[in-house]
Amino acid sequence: xxxxxxNGTQTTQTTQTVEFPVAPSALPPMDDKPxxxxxxxxxxxxxxxxxxxxxxxxxxxxxxxxGASGRGWSRIATMQRCLHLYKRRYIDGKRGGPSxxxxxxxxxxxxxxxxxxxxxxxxVCRITPERLRDELLKIxxxxxxxxxxxxxxxxxxxxxxNDYLTPLAEELYxxxxxxxxxxxxxxxxxxxxxxxxGTWVVEHKSSSRFDMATLEGWKNDGEIIGQIMIYKPAKLTxxxxxxxxxxxxxxxKQKIPKFERVVVPVQKWQATAHKxxxxxxxxxxxxCVATNTWPRSRAHCTTKYGPCEYFDDCAEKFK
Ligand code: SF4
Numbered sequence: 001x002x003x004x005x006x007n008g009t010q011t012t013q014t015t016q017t018v019e020f021p022v023a024p025s026a027l028p029p030m031d032d033k034p035x036x037x038x039x040x041x042x043x044x045x046x047x048x049x050x051x052x053x054x055x056x057x058x059x060x061x062x063x064x065x066x067g068a069s070g071r072g073w074s075r076i077a078t079m080q081r082c083l084h085l086y087k088r089r090y091i092d093g094k095r096g097g098p099s100x101x102x103x104x105x106x107x108x109x110x111x112x113x114x115x116x117x118x119x120x121x122x123x124v125c126r127i128t129p130e131r132l133r134d135e136l137l138k139i140x141x142x143x144x145x146x147x148x149x150x151x152x153x154x155x156x157x158x159x160x161x162n163d164y165l166t167p168l169a170e171e172l173y174x175x176x177x178x179x180x181x182x183x184x185x186x187x188x189x190x191x192x193x194x195x196x197x198g199t200w201v202v203e204h205k206s207s208s209r210f211d212m213a214t215l216e217g218w219k220n221d222g223e224i225i226g227q228i229m230i231y232k233p234a235k236l237t238x239x240x241x242x243x244x245x246x247x248x249x250x251x252x253k254q255k256i257p258k259f260e261r262v263v264v265p266v267q268k269w270q271a272t273a274h275k276x277x278x279x280x281x282x283x284x285x286x287x288c289v290a291t292n293t294w295p296r297s298r299a300h301c302t303t304k305y306g307p308c309e310y311f312d313d314c315a316e317k318f319k
Contacts, residue, residue, distance in 0.1 A: 046140060046142050047141050049107055049136075049141055049142070049145060052139045055135075056127065056132060056135045056139070059135065065114070065117070065170065066110050066182070071178075071180045072179070072180050072223075072226075073181065073222050073223035073226050074223075075090055076222060076278065076281055077223075078090065079281055080281070081300045082296060082297035082298075082308070083288055083294045083295050083296075084294045084296040084297070084314070085297075085300075085308060086285075087288070087294035088310055091289075091294075100142060100144065100145050103141075103142060103145040104145050104148045104149050104206070105206065107132075107136065108148075108153060108206060109171075109184060109204060111132060111150070111153040112156070112184065112185070112204050113171045113184070113185070114127055114128065114132060115129050115153070115157060116165075116167035116187075117170045119167055120167045120170075129150075129153055129157075133146055133149075152206055152253065155257040156251050159257075164192035164194075165185070165188075165189060166187055166188040166189075167185060167187050168186045168188055168240050169183065169185070169186040169240065170184070171183070171184065174230050174231070174234035175230065176230045176233035176275075178278070178282070179229070179230060179275075179278060180230070181230050183203075184202060184203050184204045184249075185201070185203075186200075186201055186202070186236070187199075187202050188200075188241070189247075194261070195247065195261065196244060198241065198242070198244040199240050199241035199242060199244060200244050200246065201228075201243065201245070202246070202247045203227065203246055203247070203248050204249045204251065205248055205250050205251070206252070206253055207250055207251075207252060207253060208252070208253040208254065210250070210260065214250060218246070218248045218262050218264050222274070224246050224248065225264075225270055225274045226274060226278075227246055228243065228245065228246060228264075228266050228267075229274050243266055244266065245263060246263075247261050247262070247263055247264075248261070248263075248264065249261055
């Protein structure tokens with residue numbers, strides 16, 4: 001998934017975005033109820049990426065890679081943005097469909113996972129990234145989402161032809177008992193002039209901009225610190241070796257993609273503080289459940305990505 005630490009930028013955009021073509025059957029009934037389908041501009045004849053990925057893995061008789069990370073950072077980050085939004089998304093389970101950017105993220109991550117899995121176990125991994133691309137197009141996914149993912153993947157594999165990363169595990173789900181995460185890649189870094197050798201978590205991120213937030217924000221990012229926090233309690237040290245830290249593997253979405261690897265070393269105090277902080281966030285959630293009150297923050301109703309999906313619900317008469 002594409003993720004850039006939120007720099008708090010707000011926009012004044014308040015209109016909904018509708019992308020075309022939208023099939024006539026997808027048009028909303030002529031009443032004043034909000035309609036998720038139109039809100040997200042989804043053409044119903046296009047197969048959602050998640051379902052299509054499921055189908056391809058089924059077709060090849062292989063376990064699906066990727067998917068939700070359980071009680072992972074995105075839940076907490078949503079809670080920190082707005083408790084009301086958290087309730088709508090995670091408690092009521094009323095989530096809108098994925099945006100194209102999200103579909104590109106999930107397709108690209110799957111291609112990367114297959115690339116490293118095939119490198120580690122060529123006899124077992126029968127889907128190559130190229131095969132995945134062809135199957136997704138055959139199934140009828142959003143062509144632009146598949147082609148965008150392929151463009152990023154192809155640029156990446158060409159940029160690091162003799163890489164110093166030796167894969168140890170891909171799309172690994174892990175838990176410390178309270179919190180969960182999914183590691184894009186755990187790899188051994190072989191001796192090289194850039195990054196200290198040893199075991200590293202590698203987190204793939206795609207980004208259109210290479211600004212300060214994209215390049216330097218990671219050392220204070222809850223997802224990255226959470227991955228460091230969970231590694232040892234999940235007993236991964238024994239299996240893969242002592243963790244050096246996280247390499248944030250940034251792939252640019254520019255016309256000519258740029259590449260950057262940002263290193264976040266393990267800092268024990270930070271992982272301990274993060275665990276303590278998460279306990280408080282979990283307690284806040286329990287308080288909301290107990291009082292059945294989920295306050296609207298109204299401080300994050302618009303972000304640099306546009307309005308919150310419940311913007312109209314909170315602004316006008318829909319509840
Ligand atoms: S519109 Fe604002 S207050 Fe309402 S759920 Fe979204 S972020 Fe929260």
